[in-house]
Amino acid sequence: xxASLPSQKARPDxxxxxxxxxxxxxxxxxxxxxxxxxxxxxxxxWADGFWAGGITMRWLAEGWQQISPYAWFSLRLAVLILVxxxxxxxxxxxxxxxxxxxxxxxxxALTMVPIAIPGIAMALALILAYPAMRGDGRLLVAGHLLYxxxxxxxxxxxPLSHPRLRELEAVAATLGAGTVKRLLFVVLPQVRGALLAxxxxxxxxxxxxxxxxxxxxxPSLKPLPVELYSAYITGRVEQAAAITLCFLLFVIPATIALxxxxxxxxxxx
Amino acid sequence: MEKPQRPGMWASTxxxxxxxxxxxxxxxxxxxxxxxxxxxEAGKGLTLALYGEVITSSTYLRAFMNTAIISVLSTVLxxxxxxxxxxxxxxxxxxxxxxxxxxxxxxxxxxxxxxxFFVILNFGLTGVVPQLIxxxxxxxxxVLAYTFWGMLLGYLxxxxxxxxxxxxxxISAISQDSIDAARTLGASTLRVYFEVILPxxxxxxxxxxxxxxxTGFGAFGTAATLSRGYRVVPLxxxxxxxxxxxxxxxxxLSLLLMLITTTILFGVGNLDTARTxxxxxxxxxxx
Amino acid sequence: MNKPSKAxxxxxxxxxxxxxxxxxxxxxxxxxxxxxAELVVVVGPSGCGKSTLLRIVAGLxxxxxxxxxxxxxDTLKLPPEKRRIGWVPQSYALFDHLDVSGNVAFGLRMQxxxxxxxxxxxxxxxDLCRISQFAHRxxxxxxxxxxxxxxxxxxxxxxxxxxxxxxxxxxxDPQLRVALRADLEALLRRSGVTTLFVTHDQSxxxxxxxxxVVLRDGRxxxxxxxxxxxxxxxxxxxxxxxxxxxxxxxRCRPEGTVxxxxxxxxxxxxxxxxxxxxVTLTVRPTDLMLDPxxxxxxxxxxxxxxxxxxxxxxxxxxAVVSFLADARLPIGERARVGLxxxxxxxxxxx
Numbered sequence: 018x019x020a021s022l023p024s025q026k027a028r029p030d031x032x033x034x035x036x037x038x039x040x041x042x043x044x045x046x047x048x049x050x051x052x053x054x055x056x057x058x059x060x061x062x063w064a065d066g067f068w069a070g071g072i073t074m075r076w077l078a079e080g081w082q083q084i085s086p087y088a089w090f091s092l093r094l095a096v097l098i099l100v101x102x103x104x105x106x107x108x109x110x111x112x113x114x115x116x117x118x119x120x121x122x123x124x125x126a127l128t129m130v131p132i133a134i135p136g137i138a139m140a141l142a143l144i145l146a147y148p149a150m151r152g153d154g155r156l157l158v159a160g161h162l163l164y165x166x167x168x169x170x171x172x173x174x175x176p177l178s179h180p181r182l183r184e185l186e187a188v189a190a191t192l193g194a195g196t197v198k199r200l201l202f203v204v205l206p207q208v209r210g211a212l213l214a215x216x217x218x219x220x221x222x223x224x225x226x227x228x229x230x231x232x233x234x235x236p237s238l239k240p241l242p243v244e245l246y247s248a249y250i251t252g253r254v255e256q257a258a259a260i261t262l263c264f265l266l267f268v269i270p271a272t273i274a275l276x277x278x279x280x281x282x283x284x285x286x
Numbered sequence: 287m288e289k290p291q292r293p294g295m296w297a298s299t300x301x302x303x304x305x306x307x308x309x310x311x312x313x314x315x316x317x318x319x320x321x322x323x324x325x326x327e328a329g330k331g332l333t334l335a336l337y338g339e340v341i342t343s344s345t346y347l348r349a350f351m352n353t354a355i356i357s358v359l360s361t362v363l364x365x366x367x368x369x370x371x372x373x374x375x376x377x378x379x380x381x382x383x384x385x386x387x388x389x390x391x392x393x394x395x396x397x398x399x400x401x402x403f404f405v406i407l408n409f410g411l412t413g414v415v416p417q418l419i420x421x422x423x424x425x426x427x428x429v430l431a432y433t434f435w436g437m438l439l440g441y442l443x444x445x446x447x448x449x450x451x452x453x454x455x456x457i458s459a460i461s462q463d464s465i466d467a468a469r470t471l472g473a474s475t476l477r478v479y480f481e482v483i484l485p486x487x488x489x490x491x492x493x494x495x496x497x498x499x500x501t502g503f504g505a506f507g508t509a510a511t512l513s514r515g516y517r518v519v520p521l522x523x524x525x526x527x528x529x530x531x532x533x534x535x536x537x538x539l540s541l542l543l544m545l546i547t548t549t550i551l552f553g554v555g556n557l558d559t560a561r562t563x564x565x566x567x568x569x570x571x572x573x
Numbered sequence: 574m575n576k577p578s579k580a581x582x583x584x585x586x587x588x589x590x591x592x593x594x595x596x597x598x599x600x601x602x603x604x605x606x607x608x609x610a611e612l613v614v615v616v617g618p619s620g621c622g623k624s625t626l627l628r629i630v631a632g633l634x635x636x637x638x639x640x641x642x643x644x645x646x647d648t649l650k651l652p653p654e655k656r657r658i659g660w661v662p663q664s665y666a667l668f669d670h671l672d673v674s675g676n677v678a679f680g681l682r683m684q685x686x687x688x689x690x691x692x693x694x695x696x697x698x699x700d701l702c703r704i705s706q707f708a709h710r711x712x713x714x715x716x717x718x719x720x721x722x723x724x725x726x727x728x729x730x731x732x733x734x735x736x737x738x739x740x741x742x743x744x745x746d747p748q749l750r751v752a753l754r755a756d757l758e759a760l761l762r763r764s765g766v767t768t769l770f771v772t773h774d775q776s777x778x779x780x781x782x783x784x785x786v787v788l789r790d791g792r793x794x795x796x797x798x799x800x801x802x803x804x805x806x807x808x809x810x811x812x813x814x815x816x817x818x819x820x821x822x823x824r825c826r827p828e829g830t831v832x833x834x835x836x837x838x839x840x841x842x843x844x845x846x847x848x849x850x851x852v853t854l855t856v857r858p859t860d861l862m863l864d865p866x867x868x869x870x871x872x873x874x875x876x877x878x879x880x881x882x883x884x885x886x887x888x889x890x891x892a893v894v895s896f897l898a899d900a901r902l903p904i905g906e907r908a909r910v911g912l913x914x915x916x917x918x919x920x921x922x923x
Contacts, residue, residue, distance in 0.1 A: 031475065134547070139312075206670040225400075275391075
């Protein structure tokens with residue numbers, strides 16, 4: 018056989034090149050604000066420039082003091098929402114994933130409905146319908162629940178209905194496992210990853226929720242983003258940056274973990 | 287155990303918690319909202335008066351127009367940027383691309399207000415860019431934060447990760463075989479993109495745009511942080527409710543906004559499937 | 574390892590099943606008996622219902638009609654977890670959240686065996702299937718053949734009454750298949766469990782089965798020993814599927830022989846029906862051979878199979894037959910074939 022032809026250099030793909038440019042530039046733009054926040058948060062006097070007046074931890078210390086009660090409240094609220102999501106969303110996801118019945122499509126669409134409703138409209142509707150429940154925070158919980166359920170259910174339906182999982186359950190049945198044992202020893206271990214991702218998603222969503230919380234909070238029941246907002250509107254930019262940094266420290270590691278686990282859609286405008 | 291079966295009696299009760307939540311916390315409040323907007327004064331009958339006011343008010347009409355402009359513009363820009371970017375990320379490559387994917391995902395979990403703050407940091411009165419320009423030219427320019435362009439930047443920052451996510455999923459599903467087949471049939475790189483890849487991405491593009499548009503319409507946090515005069519509908523709703531104490535008017539605005547977002551989300555998607563179905567039917571007849 | 578004291582028999586009686594929403598039944602009117610410790614292979618083209626049959630025995634699918642008896646007692650009402658059968662699906666379905674020992678021990682855990690019993694039995698199974706060295710390996714690190722053995726070990730660990738194997742060799746590379754086939758058969762014989770084995774490969778069926786069920790479109794075409802399937806196929810489908818025979822018509826002759834083509838006379842394996850002059854026969858590639866004194870054929874095809882050539886030739890009557898040869902015959906050439914000495918052709922008509 019004759020010697021093989023020298024390999025031809027692949028001609029550069031123009032779309033890949035454009036894509037590369039866009040991707041890198043956009044990534045830079047997405048990431049750039051974060052170090053910026055760090056710098057501003059540690060600058061004594063930002064109005065005069067980078068680190069003008071010297072580096073200081075003052076804003077961070079004050080900022081953390083200011084928001085820590087709200088940060089803990091947001092965290093507790095997020096955990097409560099997670100529990101509610103599991104109680105309400107898991108059975109629903111199971112039903113949609115495992116059974117076929119008239120109205121299944123409808124139920125599935127229903128779980129996605131809250132996404133179509135702007136947060137502010139939902140908040141308004143809740144206030145008008147249950148004015149008495151605004152003060153004790155129940156409406157706040159309701160709003161968070163409504164906006165996290167679609168993501169929770171959505172994240173679980175796919176893994177639960179996966180044919181591979183069904184086959185594993187079938188084999189487990191032939192090996193003598195009843196319904197409960199199949200759930201404990203096969204289903205749960207297999208959907209572990211999806212459950213973890215759904216948990217992180219719900220907690221992140223709840224901690225970053227603003228559109229509904231802004232209308233449903235009370236002074237004693239104020240989630241972190243609402244406090245962030247007042248800082249943006251009234252405070253010094255250094256303070257705002259410090260508070261934002263605290264918020265980011267809560268939220269960004271969770272996002273990265275989520276992407277590694279397979280991604281998810283979160284957040285509102 | 288095999289194909290999904292009908293749920294037994296106890297299995298049907300699984301839907302109960304969710305249905306209760308949806309009925310009491312979603313449908314009932316929305317009904318009340320609708321009712322209040324149609325019956326602004328207790329005791330009198332149902333009337334579309336408020337809706338008439340909204341539609342004829344130039345302020346509100348402008349708000350709707352503004353909202354549409356910024357949503358559409360940010361969506362289009364996001365698509366133009368994200369489709370090539372996603373194609374690059376999903377292409378064969380090293381770890382650099384994975385980290386790019388992570389980087390583009392960061393904004394996903396940030397609330398609109400934080401994104402607004404980022405814009406302020408960059409383009410506000412003491413923003414990085416104006417400060418740098420001042421160093422060079424002596425004057426602070428490009429204080430965009432509180433203008434339309436600043437808001438657009440904010441919306442864009444918010445749309446990009448969503449669009450990238452949707453596009454990445456669709457691109458990874460394109461079969462390499464169809465691309466290779468096109469190449470062996472003589473298609474140049476550019477032709478491959480326009481004849482094979484983009485058509486295959488069409489459903490994803492449509493769903494990404496509808497999601498992007500709908501959330502743009504409903505965006506509140508970003509607007510609340512950045513708007514100084516460019517009024518969008520969510521801001522008007524907030525004003526009607528918290529400043530003017532006109533819940534009924536806020537309700538009418540909300541319902542109109544909801545109508546728009548639901549139509550975009552559920553209507554646009556179905557439009558495409560309807561068109562595909564019609565096209566398939568006509569090709570069957572021809573053959 | 575201790576054989577079960579008494580192996581189980583399986584009886585299908587008029588089993589019929591259709592998927593909901595489908596107008597065509599997956600299996601129709603299946604009636605057959607499997608003897609204790611027998612190795613029965615169910616073979617047929619894709620979609621013929623073989624896997625469905627296994628799922629019915631496993632209890633994963635409820636037939637719409639018929640009875641299923643294990644050792645004489647009706648089992649249709651029992652859920653899979655109570656039937657004590659071992660099922661190995663085509664994908665092996667190993668639990669990837671457990672290692673190899675964990676998988677093999679799973680059924681024993683469900684039965685409530687204590688740790689000591691479990692460990693002992695697991696070791697037994699690992700030794701039997703020759704995978705002891707993988708005991709603590711995660712499942713993802715195993716090759717196809719190794720996974721297959723883990724799946725079988727797992728199924729056998731619970732001392733099942735019946736073993737169901739769904740295309741156990743299909744996922745493996747072709748060159749491994751024949752080698753592992755012998756291993757698998759030896760293992761099954763050693764364990765002494767009644768086995769239902771599904772495959773689409775007829776050579777596999779002939780190689781290891783005690784009896785073979787030929788299934789087509791959900792119905793039994795023939796249920797017989799491999800030898801009888803080969804020499805006495807019940808109809809054209811079985812003949813073609815099992816032995817690559819060709820079906821053709823031949824003229825009856827008064828002496829009880831048939832004439833395939835002018836000059837090509839052949840004895841047959843049964844008395845010819847008296848009411849007709851033309852019968853349908855199956856002719857296998859091994860029935861004919863090159864014969865300088867035989868009848869002329871025109872070569873229409875020649876395939877090399879490693880060692881021999883399968884040649885297709887057209888008789889004067891226009892019918893095409895196939896035969897084996899040592900050398901390549903070009904298409905269009907003429908050759909002469911005759912009946913192999915001692916062969917009797919198979920008549921399909923009753």
